[in-house]
Amino acid sequence: MSTVTHDMSAQMYLKVFLVLIGLTVLTFLQPHIISGTISETVMIQLFIATIKAVLIGSYYMHLKYEVPLFRWLVYVALIVLAIFFIITASDAVFRNETYDLFQKIGV
Amino acid sequence: MTELATPELIYDKKGKAHEIVDFNNDYTGSKLGFWLFLFTELMLFGSMFLVFCFYFFRHAQDFVLASGTLNLILGGTNTFILLLSTYFMGMSLFNVKENNIRKAKIAIYITIALSIVFLVIKYFEWMAEIHHGIYPNSEALNALSHGEILFFGLYFTMTGFHGIHILVGIGVMIWAIKLIESKKITSKNYIVLENIALYWDIVHLVWVFLFPLFYMISYGGA
Numbered sequence: 001m002s003t004v005t006h007d008m009s010a011q012m013y014l015k016v017f018l019v020l021i022g023l024t025v026l027t028f029l030q031p032h033i034i035s036g037t038i039s040e041t042v043m044i045q046l047f048i049a050t051i052k053a054v055l056i057g058s059y060y061m062h063l064k065y066e067v068p069l070f071r072w073l074v075y076v077a078l079i080v081l082a083i084f085f086i087i088t089a090s091d092a093v094f095r096n097e098t099y100d101l102f103q104k105i106g107v
Numbered sequence: 108m109t110e111l112a113t114p115e116l117i118y119d120k121k122g123k124a125h126e127i128v129d130f131n132n133d134y135t136g137s138k139l140g141f142w143l144f145l146f147t148e149l150m151l152f153g154s155m156f157l158v159f160c161f162y163f164f165r166h167a168q169d170f171v172l173a174s175g176t177l178n179l180i181l182g183g184t185n186t187f188i189l190l191l192s193t194y195f196m197g198m199s200l201f202n203v204k205e206n207n208i209r210k211a212k213i214a215i216y217i218t219i220a221l222s223i224v225f226l227v228i229k230y231f232e233w234m235a236e237i238h239h240g241i242y243p244n245s246e247a248l249n250a251l252s253h254g255e256i257l258f259f260g261l262y263f264t265m266t267g268f269h270g271i272h273i274l275v276g277i278g279v280m281i282w283a284i285k286l287i288e289s290k291k292i293t294s295k296n297y298i299v300l301e302n303i304a305l306y307w308d309i310v311h312l313v314w315v316f317l318f319p320l321f322y323m324i325s326y327g328g329a
Contacts, residue, residue, distance in 0.1 A: 010201055017194040024186055027319060031326030038167050041327030045319035052315045060197050061308045067135075070142060077146045081153045088157055092164045 007065055016059040023052050134298055141302040145309050148272075152313045155265050159320060162257045169254020175325035176239075177262070181232045182322040185225050186314065192221035193311045196280075200304045203287070206294035212287055215280050218307070222277050229270055233263075262321055269317060272310045279303050 027048050034044065058064040063071055115127040163170045199214035236259075240247030243263055248256055283300050286292040292300050 007204070008197070008201065010198065013194060013197045013201060017190070020190055021187075024190060027186075027323065028183060031323070036327065038171060038324065038327030042163075042320075042324055045323050046316070049315050049319050053312055056193070056308055056312055056315070060193060060311075061305055070139070073139075073142060073146070077149055081149060084153070084157055085160070088161055089164075092161045 008059060008062065012059065016055055020052055020055060023048055023055075132296070137298045138301065138305075141305060145305060148309055148313075152265075152268070155261070155268070156316060156320070159261050159265070162254065162261070163320075163324075166252075166254025166257060169252045170258045171325055171327055173251075173255040173258035173262075174321060174323075176241075177322050177325070178232055178235060179322050179325075181228050182318060185228050186318050188221050188225050188228070189311050189314050192218045192225070193308055195221065196304045196307045200297065200300055203292060203297045203300055204294055208287060208294075211300075212284060215284055215287075219277055219280050222273050222280075226270060226273055229266065233266075265317060266321070269310070269313055272313070276303075276307055276310055279306065 027045065030044055030048070031041065034040070036044070057074070063074060116124045117127050118124055195214045195218045199211045199218065202208070202211035202214060236242065241259055242248065243260060248259055251259075280303065283292060283303050286299060
């Protein structure tokens with residue numbers, strides 16, 4: 001079977017696991033390294049979470065080793081979700097107070 | 108019958124012949140179907156994260172305040188436990204493929220044990236909140252600001268849904284052990300275990316985003 005030849009080795013599972021542990025530790029240490037505003041903290045935290053998610057998707061969920069069909073399906077699903085977020089974000093920002101964007105971010 | 112012995116063939120665009128396999132043994136189809144289910148999970152949790160982000164934007168200070176009351180040690184411990192459990196779930200799949208059935212079963216048992224520890228910690232966390240009078244529609248909660256009520260509502264809903272997924276995960280892992288014992292999951296036919304591992308990874312993925320948004324935001328603006 002072609003799936004057996006291109007697959008995760010036990011070593012690879014361990015390597016990805018160690019990187020994920022490192023990133024999780026970074027999640028905890030982040031406030032002590034960079035003490036930022038709410039939006040900075042959230043952005044850094046979500047950036048680390050996204051790296052973790054890509055690693056989990058690529059290696060633990062084998063997307064790196066799948067035929068392109070699977071990857072494209074995931075991209076489409078994520079784009080659909082992103083559209084929901086973008087449309088709702090414009091609502092969250094402009095609702096009732098059209099030009100109040102910067103005051104809100106500065107909270 | 109001689110007809111059955113002859114493989115049925117189908118030809119791709121390059122004229123290469125492929126044997127049509129039994130539908131019950133459609134490896135790629137089974138995985139594809141399961142991925143479609145995972146997308147429904149993505150939308151389920153994705154929409155809850157959407158609601159969270161909307162209200163977080165509108166009540167940032169209240170969310171930070173409420174987040175500060177959560178127990179970071181318990182939540183953080185659970186983050187590591189879940190990460191460790193996905194590693195063992197991956198190792199069980201790896202060992203089944205390598206035909207190390209005993210090792211695979213041990214890995215699944217470890218995953219189940221870690222999931223139970225996760226739920227026990229979650230139980231103590233929830234109980235601590237409830238002892239403080241914080242639970243949906245409680246008097247103490249309703250006395251708080253609008254943003255804090257929303258934060259705790261989302262906290263109980265999202266970690267609750269996540270907990271239900273952990274419970275279902277434990278159920279399907281026990282099922283996987285039964286299938287391994289009855290030789291229905293083997294080194295040649297492991298799609299059920301592979302799909303369970305995918306499910307467990309998505310449960311972990313939800314927590315990867317859930318943890319920073321609920322527990323770590325309290326450090327912002329300090």
